[in-house]
Amino acid sequence: MTTPFELDAGGLRVAGLRAGSPGGMPVLALHGWLDNAASFVPLAARLPELDWALVDLPGHGLSDPLPADAAYTTPQAIVQVLAIMDALGWERCVLLGHSMGAAIASLVAAVAPQRAQALVAIEALGGLAAPASQTVERLRAHVAALAAFSDKQLRVFADIAAPVRARMLANQLDEPSARLLVERGVRAVAGGWSWRSDPRLMLPTAVRMTEDQVRDVLAAIQCPAQVIYATPAQPYFPEPERSQRAALLAHGRLHTLPGHHHLHMDQPEAVAAVVRDFLGTVPRH
Numbered sequence: 001m002t003t004p005f006e007l008d009a010g011g012l013r014v015a016g017l018r019a020g021s022p023g024g025m026p027v028l029a030l031h032g033w034l035d036n037a038a039s040f041v042p043l044a045a046r047l048p049e050l051d052w053a054l055v056d057l058p059g060h061g062l063s064d065p066l067p068a069d070a071a072y073t074t075p076q077a078i079v080q081v082l083a084i085m086d087a088l089g090w091e092r093c094v095l096l097g098h099s100m101g102a103a104i105a106s107l108v109a110a111v112a113p114q115r116a117q118a119l120v121a122i123e124a125l126g127g128l129a130a131p132a133s134q135t136v137e138r139l140r141a142h143v144a145a146l147a148a149f150s151d152k153q154l155r156v157f158a159d160i161a162a163p164v165r166a167r168m169l170a171n172q173l174d175e176p177s178a179r180l181l182v183e184r185g186v187r188a189v190a191g192g193w194s195w196r197s198d199p200r201l202m203l204p205t206a207v208r209m210t211e212d213q214v215r216d217v218l219a220a221i222q223c224p225a226q227v228i229y230a231t232p233a234q235p236y237f238p239e240p241e242r243s244q245r246a247a248l249l250a251h252g253r254l255h256t257l258p259g260h261h262h263l264h265m266d267q268p269e270a271v272a273a274v275v276r277d278f279l280g281t282v283p284r285h
Contacts, residue, residue, distance in 0.1 A: 002041060002054070006062075010083035015062035016055035019044040024051040025117070025279060026093040028085060030101030032123075032262075034197050036061030038180040039098060043264045046272035050279070053088055057101070059198030061184050072201060074127060074209075077104045078111055085115060094279065096120040098264055103127040110220040118282045119225040120275055122264050125245045126218050128236065130208035142206035149203065158192045177265040211241070218248040225252040226278040228271060230263040253278060 002017040016037045020027075027050045031039040037054035038061070044052045056063035058080060059072065066072060081104060085093060094117050097105035102124035109116035130138060157163050160179075163186055167178040186193040209217070227246045233239050246254040255274045257263055264271045 002044070005053075007084070007087040009080060009087045012058055012066070012080070012083075013064040014055055014058070014080075014084055014087070016053055017041070019052040019054065020048050020050045022051055024049050025282070025284065026051045026088075026090050027053070027096050028081070028088070028090070028093050028105075029054045030057065030081065030095070030097035030105050031055075031060065032099030032101055034060065034185075034201065035098070035101075035181055036184045038184040039262070039265060040096075041180055042177070042268035043272055043275075046268050047276060050094075053084075053090075053093075055084055056184075057104075059201050061196065065198035065200070071206075072198075072203075073207075074104075074107060078108050081105075081108050082112055082115065091115070092117045094118045094120060094282070096122075096275070097124070098122040099124050099261065106221060106225075107217060109223055109225070110217045113220075113222050116221075116223040118223050118279065119221060120228070120278065121225065122228045122271070123230060123234070123261055124237065125227055125242065126214035127209060128205075129211040129214045132210050135207070138204065138208065139206055141204045145203050149200070154194045154199065156189055156191045156194050157186070160186065160193055163193060163195070171262055172260040173262055173265065177262060180265070215245065215248055218245055219250070221252075222250055224278070224282050225249045226274065227252060227254045228263070228274055229254070229256045230259045230261060231256050234261055 002019045005018055006013060006015050029040040036056045040054045059065040092115055095105035095109055102121035103126060105119055106121055106126050109119045163182045164178045167173055167182055185196055187196050229242060233242055246252055257270055259266050
């Protein structure tokens with residue numbers, strides 16, 4: 001059972017879903033790129049003892065996009081998560097993320113250690129890295145894409161089954177999981193349905209940290225941390241790199257499960273068992 005909510009987080013309207021037990025260990029769930037809060041509905045249902053806040057990150061789901069003069073950057077994401085915690089009245093919480101959300105959660109845990117009770121990182125740890133030799137190439141690609149960007153009409157689907165099929169194909173999701181994401185991720189428009197997400201999220205990233213910089217961030221995380229990876233690894237986050245990152249955590253644990261990238265949706269029972277076991281070792285205060 002989930003309850004929708006909206007809050008003002010640093011001047012931005014952020015939407016989400018509350019689930020679980022008020023008074024339980026607070027968990028802020030951060031979804032992946034182009035996903036939304038519904039990503040965590042199956043997992044939250046299997047951990048009802050926790051106090052869940054499943055949020056739509058800016059530009060995703062029912063949350064507002066960033067203003068036209070603001071950019072989706074790593075520092076912005078960190079500040080926004082802290083603003084969401086402030087709006088929830090949470091001084092500390094468990095930061096639980098999937099994919100992009102796990103990257104953001106790990107950065108928040110490093111930058112604001114006093115706010116992180118624990119970290120659960122599913123299918124990512126730290127952000128995607130790029131070698132320094134790609135710096136100019138990435139900047140040129142971003143600037144060119146930004147110059148060509150326009151608020152052109154997004155694709156319109158005649159019925160909701162079409163975007164559900166698209167998500168199933170793109171992310172190897174079953175139909176119920178894809179439908180959960182799509183129903184929160186589209187809006188009714190003339191002629192059918194269109195994606196809600198801010199088109200600017202599709203722009204190529206201008207600047208990425210190097211692997212050494214990511215490792216510096218991960219080495220700074222002092223809270224208890226549980227990393228959960230699907231096997232086989234994703235091509236953009238391969239072995240041994242991903243296991244080497246997990247080994248940098250001062251108080252980290254690593255668990256792997258056979259499955260796909262959205263394993264928290266595909267296998268919520270298995271992921272919930274790992275999370276419950278881990279959080280049982282985390283001090284409440």
